[in-house]
Amino acid sequence: MGGERSVGIPVMAPVDDSTARAESAAPAVTFGDGRRPESRTQVQMAEFDGPLALLLALIEARQLDVLTVPLGALADAYLDALGRLTADRLGNVSSFVAIASQLILIKSRAMLPRRTDPTDPTALIDEGADPEAELRARLILYRIHRDAGLRLADEALRRIGLFRREPATAHAAGLAGARPIDAPALDPRRLVRALDRLAAIAPPPEPPPEAMARMITITERAAIIRAALREAPTCVLQDLLAGVRDRVVIAVTFLAMLELMKRSEIVVEQAVPWGPIVARVTTADERAAAGVDEVAETPLDESLASFA
Missing domain, CATH: 1.10.10.580 (Structural maintenance of chromosome 1. Chain E)
Known part of the structure; x- marks a missing residue:
């Protein structure tokens, strides 16, 4: 009808299922065994279940959206777990503060619009270095050192019981009559007899002849x-x-x-x-x-x- 005015009924936008699950599932934090606090801190969320260090790695690799991480609920769960912890609080607190501050900064910058067009006066000014890029660089450096440490540990385990001798040392050992590496094993009884000879108490040396004082008158x-x-x-x-x-x-x-x-x-x-x-x-x-x-x-x- 031409005289009637149409009334618009607001329609609610559909809620993303992943966001609903992330908000409904409260994060849980537990402390396990490990050398580094970020490795032994276990985080359980709707979109993630694993160590805190892995959470950073996934965000760095852009395999996990930082907007799906409920930082407030995660901080509450961490404080609850920390309250139940009886020892080594300082290391866990410092590690979580460092990681959480980076996550908060990354999430805040991800939620705010970026200035893509410098000529657009309505866009916010994007100043300073990108914290996500800085965190990514730190994680890459951390991975390099971690992988190098793992390789060194494997090499050390592989070389247990092996000793390297320099050529000069090996030559001197040969001159001294040392046995070659491929020589047959010695009889343990020979070693026992050699130790018995070394442990035998040597008789005291004979006293020197008595020196007579020379008299010159x-x-x-x-x-x-x-x-x-x-x-x-x-x-x-x-x-x-x-x-x-x-x-x-x-x-x-x-x-x-x-x-x-x-x-x-x-x-x-x-x-x-x-x-x-x-x-x-x-x-x-x-x-x-x-x-x-x-x-x-x-x-x-x-x-x-x-x-x-």
Whole structure:
């Protein structure tokens, strides 16, 4: 009818089944076993069931839409699970905060319109680096290090019991009589006997022969000087000590010559400094002048009290 006005009835848009399931199913968080917090944190949602690290990997690979992740409900479930945790809260909290902050930033930017046309004044300004790209780069780097660690662990397990020797070490072992690798196994009884020989208590070494102290007396050295003067009118001290290397013998011989001088038995002369020391027997007049009537070859004073 031309006079009637048509009234529009609003029609509700159909709700996406995946979104309804994501909103109806509350996320659940549990902590399992693992070395890293993001690996041992298990997340259960309508669209995902697995570790938190895998959730990031799927978002990074664009296999899971970040808009389907209920971050609020996920945070509540995480706090509930954290409240039941009795140990190692710090590592789990720091890991979740770092990951959740990235997810929130990615989701907020995904929900807001991007400025595709710089000339469009109605579009929002898109400033700063893309956090999704930054997270993707971090995850790629993390995967590289993780895969390298797994390969190194497999290689270490494969080489258990194997030891590599450098060529110089192997050559030295060959010179020392080491057995080659392909040699037949030794009898364990030989090893037991070798260990028994090593563990046997060795007898104590024999004591060294007793060293007898060498006695050099002034009387003995004076007798040598007297004997030399009986054979010749004079004797030189340097000639008496020719070939002698013992300093004690040299010192005692010199003391014996001084003692004979004090007893007026001999006269000692040295023409020049550091020159020959010449000794001769005293004459009768020299002994009379010294108040000595007769020279008796009596033992000398070994205490050197006369030199005090």
